[in-house]
Amino acid sequence: MEITLLGTGAPAGLPRPDCFCAVCATALGPHARAATAVLVDDALLLDLTPGAAFAAARAGHSLGGVRQVLLSHPHDGPAVEVPAGLPQPGRVPDGRELALLTGHRVRAVAMDAGGTGYAVTGPEGQRLLYLPPGAAPAGLEQATAQSYDMVLADVVGRPDALARLRAVGSAGPTTDVVAVHLDHGVPAGPELRRRLAAAGARAVPDGTTLVVGAYEEVPDVPRRTLVLGGARSGKSVEAERRLETFPDVLYVATGGTRSGDTEWAARVAAHRERRPGSWRTAETTDLVPLLAEDGPPVLIDCLSLWLADVMDSVGAWDDAEWAGGGEKLLRERVGELTDAVRATRRTVVAVSNEVGSGIVPATPSGRRYRDELGRVNTAFANECEQVVLVVAGQAVVLRG
Secondary structure, X not given: OEEEEEEOEOOOOEOOOOOOOHHHHHOOHHHOEOEOEEEEOOOEEEOOOOOHHHXXXXXXXXXXXXXXEEOOOOOOOOOOOOOOOOOOOEOOXXXXXXXXXXXXXXXXXXXXXXXXXXXXXXXXXOEEEEOOOOOOEOOOOOOXXXXXXXXXXXXXXXXXXXXXXXXXXXXXXXXXXXXXXXXXXXXXXXXXXXXXXXXXXXXXXXXXXXXXXXXXXXXXXXXXXXXXXXXXXXXXXHHHHOOOOOOOOXXXXXXXXXXXXXXXXXXXXXXXXXXXOOOEXXXXXXXXXXXXXXXXXXXXXXXXXXXXXXXXXXXXXXXXHHHHHHHHHXXXXXXXXXXXXXXXXXXXXXXXXXXXXXXXXXXXXXXXXXXXXXXXXXXXXXXXOEEEEEEOOEEEEEEO
16 A cells, blocks of 8 residues: 655644744745645545645646545635545544445544544555544554554644554554654754654655555664753653653652642642653652563653762761762662663663753762762763753754
8 A cells, every 4th residue: 555645744734824933934845844635545535635636746646546535634724626536525434434446445533632533454454544633543442453554643743642552552663653744843854853753753755655564664762761951951841752652651750749848849740730641650769670670661750869869868968978988889879770771671761960061069068969960870871872961942962
């Protein structure tokens, strides 16, 4: 089964008309995207968009052989003219299946927001899932068959849609996940590729033809990632974003609770509000056993608080205790953690503060903490496939 992406952008296209944001200002040439429309084997058109006939011609195809036009979402704006010879667009009721004379079968998939998804099975059994913008599948049951060969979805706008598919096995390790309905929320180019790769997905230019079921080099999700950044740099958001397309994430909060500290309570509440409801939370600094267990991905936030707890336990703040064995104990604890990271089979994303570029602390204990955190960050980073530094909300890849 062969598909041609006549467009890969949001319903308004990219750049958006009359939008002067930085992303739209740079979405030119190869980074410009028409509204998403998919031509399947020159016989089925998913979503009729303005200029679809011209887009097909530019890609070396024709709409003359299209026997069915299906809409996945309401069209905003002026009515789209139906090119001569095309059947009138329609929508399949949720749960219903449509059989085409070409041998394709199309099943309508219910969404949790406005729109309809379409599961298309080709004449030779290849399976494609196409989801509308801003929506995720509703009421998915545990998959009993193989996963889809290809998924076209709003990965950036609704990452939880991919998480739901993965949770039931509808999207597996070999599923080719292609991002569509791309909008101006993420800059085109390296930043878009980086974000999608972290989710195991990719984007392609308008006019690209893909073969469903053919082997594609699916982006490898880094198994161990360290996200560094200063205060309010966006490092926690970056770390959470890396796992939001995966179900059953274990969020490890190393800060614990602080009775009577309203500012800390507000920070914790803000973090919880951002996290998907399917994630579990563990408040602990005992990281080594967690890393030794098999299980879902782990997000550790953060190593800075883990170090503070360990330094408390070894008496690092007292010069006499530090010289009398506290330093040696701390080195052992850090070594145990890095050994656990090296050996873990889980996907791990860890957050830590980058403090080496800031003001030199005024106290000896502050300088000791700064130095030890630098050592912890270095040791942890050495065990990670990817290391990212977040500055002013912008992620700079240091490794991977």
